[in-house]
Ligand SMILES: [Ca+2]
Ligand SMILES: [Ca+2]
């Protein structure tokens with residue numbers, strides 16, 4: 291119960307929203323680009339140049355020195371094979387592609403469908419539901435309203451050798467975004483720093499026209515993004531910056547419906563909501579996108595979740611940020627935040643890349 295009491299104590303504070311965007315990018319733009327596991331490289335500024343082979347237990351046969359920054363066009367998931375099978379070919383590869391002529395080999399993170407099952411890089415050695423080859427980044431900073439860990443520093447790191455790359459306050463460019471399949475927007479408000487528990491989430495720079503265009507292009511080419519909100523005490527102002535990124539995608543947060551609160555208990559059927567019946571929120575903001583499909587409401591009928599398919603990409607707008615603090619749900623019964631994250635990552639991932647089964651028994 292301690293977490294609940296803490297939550298209540300904090301309920302007078304406002305949380306702003308940040309977005310978690312997850313982009314999907316490049317591993318399938320070709321092994322020939324040598325992208326390999328570009329996302330494991332620098333966690334702050336390099337945009338992922340990484341040499342392959344950084345993750346324990348993940349053999350890499352693809353390019354080993356490719357740089358995420360120069361890897362090319364990013365999120366190209368388009369099958370180029372056409373050789374029958376399941377159309378997942380990423381171009382000629384040593385291990386072939388699904389369909390005639392594919393020679394099955396163990397799946398590795400190389401942008402290829404090594405085991406010929408039609409899905410590229412569907413490796414999950416721990417059978418935890420998080421693809422070991424998924425390239426995830428966060429934009430902005432995790433909020434300070436938790437005494438425990440966040441979903442990226444602890445939960446995700448335990449399930450994917452690649453972890454998440456923190457892009458922080460970096461300027462968004464096509465080259466920076468290209469290596470990623472999924473991006474989550476955290477505290478990206480340009481209005482104020484937010485501090486608690488001796489931790490400060492710094493305010494973000496205002497997204498420029500070029501950044502907005504780069505982000506929109508990354509999503510529509512196949513990237514998957516999720517935004518979060520409610521980090522600051524002035525949500526009406528907080529939503530402005532993240533809405534700059536969401537607007538071209540037909541999505542938004544309301545600047546007047548600022549009272550999302552309590553348990554979200556009304557869920558429509560969707561891959562993102564599968565198995566979900568209750569998730570708590572604190573001082574959230576209602577998603578209010580003109581093109582969004584509403585999937586969940588709180589007990590007061592307020593909107594908590596909207597999604598949209600944008601071009602080849604996927605967008606999730608969540609009306610709160612407490613789901614990013616794993617201390618609030620890791621040992622909590624009656625809520626399904628962990629399963630929610632697995633659903634989110636799977637739906638945001640390209641349909642023919644990194645799709646791994648969500649194991650049973652996630653809900654406690
Ligand atoms: Ca495969
Ligand atoms: Ca592979």
Ligand SMILES: [Ca+2]
Nearest residue numbers: 414420422449
């Ligand atoms: Ca895993």
